[in-house]
Amino acid sequence: MTVSDPTVPGTHRPLPVPFAVERADRIRKERYFDEEFYALEAEHLWPRVWQMACRLEEIPAPRDWVEYTILDQSVVVVRQDDGSVVAFQNACRHRGVRVAEGRGRCDSGFTCPFHGWCYGPDGANTAVTGKRYFDPGNLDPADLDLTPVRCETWGGCAFINFDDAAPPLHESFEPASTMLDAWRLSSMRAEWWVAARLPVNWKLAQEAFVEQYHVVESHPQLVIKNRVVPRDPTSFDPKVWLDGELQYLRTMSVGMDGMIHRSDVAVAERLAAAIELPADPALAMATWDRSLNEAVVSWHREQGHDVPDLDELTTLGFNEPMIYCFPHFIVLPMYSSASQYRFRPLGPEETLMEIWSLTRFPQGGEPECPPVPEVWEHDDPRFPPIPAQDFANVPRQQRGLHQRSFEYMRLSEKGEGHIANYHRLVDGYLAGLPHAALASAQREICVAPLERPVVALDL
Ligand code: FES
Ligand SMILES: [Fe+2]
The missing domain is CATH 3.90.380.10 (Naphthalene 1,2-dioxygenase Alpha Subunit; Chain A, domain 1)
Incomplete structure (x- = not known):
């Protein structure tokens, strides 16, 4: 293992890794x-x-917040009034008390339960109780806010990263x-x-x-005989094969209680009742895949759902x-x-x-x-x-x-x-x-x- 770019700041000799992977397999x-x-x-x-800190529907409204913990670290993720999401380290700048635990809505920001220091929903310090007790050197306003943590929203979630150098x-x-x-x-x-x-x-x-x-050993219910294409293509029966496909979709849907959504299983069942598949196995499978993709997409679009073109995902290699x-x-x-x-x-x-x-x-x-x-x-x-x-x-x-x-x-x-x-x-x-x-x-x-x-x- 080598450091590939010695011009990168912070580059140093690799640290020893115990029990390192020496042979990939x-x-x-x-x-x-x-x-x-x-x-x-x-x-x-x-x-x-x-790290995925929360789903965005956990904090739908301004000032909704949720605590994300990883190991002994805690981060507060807060929806701002403008809809953006910020995160900060969960330690009061006075004596380190966690300013928020669990989740909730902070209408007037966060008040530390120990001595009452206050922070806005963006983590900025808004009040220090009994200022006169402190040496002014300890109350530099630039150094009293809750420490920000990088936070980005993507894919319906908020993610945090403690590393300012990460891409x-x-x-x-x-x-x-x-x-x-x-x-x-x-x-x-x-x-x-x-x-x-x-x-x-x-x-x-x-x-x-x-x-x-x-899968074969741990989830035997997913091994479905009718889905196996016979060696002799002349004995392929598209109806039998299609029964196997439907059984697979139902078993996956029940087995995960979702993932293949029951609404998609229902679309597949309606399509199967109406479709005539060709006798050639490869052609039958391709026809079914394409037709099911199209039927799912059009059903969801009729419901007003934002759904991608599944055939296009297949073409892109993303399916x-x-x-x-x-x-x-x-x-x-x-x-x-x-x-x-x-x-x-x-x-x-x-x-x-x-x-x-x-x-x-x-x-x-x-x-x-x-x-x-x-x-x-x-x-x-x-x-x-x-x-x-x-x-x-x-x-x-x-x-x-x-x-x-x-x-x-x-x-x-x-x-x-x-x-x-x-x-x-x-x-x-x-x-x-x-x-x-x-x-x-x-x-x-x-x-x-x-x-x-x-x-x-x-x-
Ligand atoms: S530890 Fe937070 S106000 Fe004292
Ligand atoms: Fe599994």
Whole structure:
């Protein structure tokens, strides 16, 4: 690992990274529980990346605010009177008390509960109680505001970054950001929101979702016989195959309680009753895909929903069922709708995973933000069936990693390459490489991760 541009300010020799990835397809187990490794992530990774702080419907009105926490850091994200969103460090400039906890509306700004210092909705200090008690040197007005944190809105969410040297958000997430713009992510809204406490490392948690290799064993209900095209094309029956497709759409929709939205399943069922598919398997599949895309788009446009042209997304190569924004934000778009994931470490072996189900509404008819979820344990029976199956695996995996004989995960270089790829980017951050030296690798990571092979990274 080398620092590629010695002219970049702050460039220095890479820091040593314990348990570094030396061979891309082998990931040492200590990366998932070692305290020192976790501390290095807290110091060198999380403070330098764009993090999804909230969905914008959580703060719809001026002066609505929400607290975002990551590790031991807290940021207050506030909607301003002009509709913009700002963020600041949540520590009173007097003696450090958190000025706001949870969420709410700050009609007259924030008042510190300890000695009553006041801050406006933009974090600017507006009052110091008992000024005469202080040496004027401690009351320099330029040094009394809550410390700002970079904040950008995109894709229906507010993102924060503690690092003033990081590239802007859109650039940091390329090409994923361009793909998600094409999906019109920003016009989707949350229908529901759940949160899971998983007794596993945050990387292990997300790795359960970024490959398809596990589907056959972990989600057997998604393996549907009728969808398999027979070897002999003359025995292909388009009606049987189409039954299999509908069964798949229904099973995915129920399994995720969304993602493939029930309204899209209904469109598919109506289309299937009316369509005549050609006898040739390849032609039948292409006809169905195109016709379903068109039917979904026209149904949603009739409802007044802002929905992209799905055939155009296919042409652009953007019609991917999962898009990854390093390090903790994942969107799974399917037809009109999507699931959205956020992962946050709560400890070396504990993760908070949130799932939002997103769909489209007519402009002006968007629903209110779903209630803030109570955090459920990983085995809570209320999770939809598909994530519940994934949640059943990961605690066993985390326990298995502690087995003395087990040293490293061996990854499929074809199907599990995303895991091999993003771990090396994590190492780039832990080595303290400047953003300019990370940029090219970051572009290889913020992509569609499913079926992604191991790629060469310029780090
Ligand atoms: S700590 Fe906030 S006013 Fe004293
Ligand atoms: Fe899964």
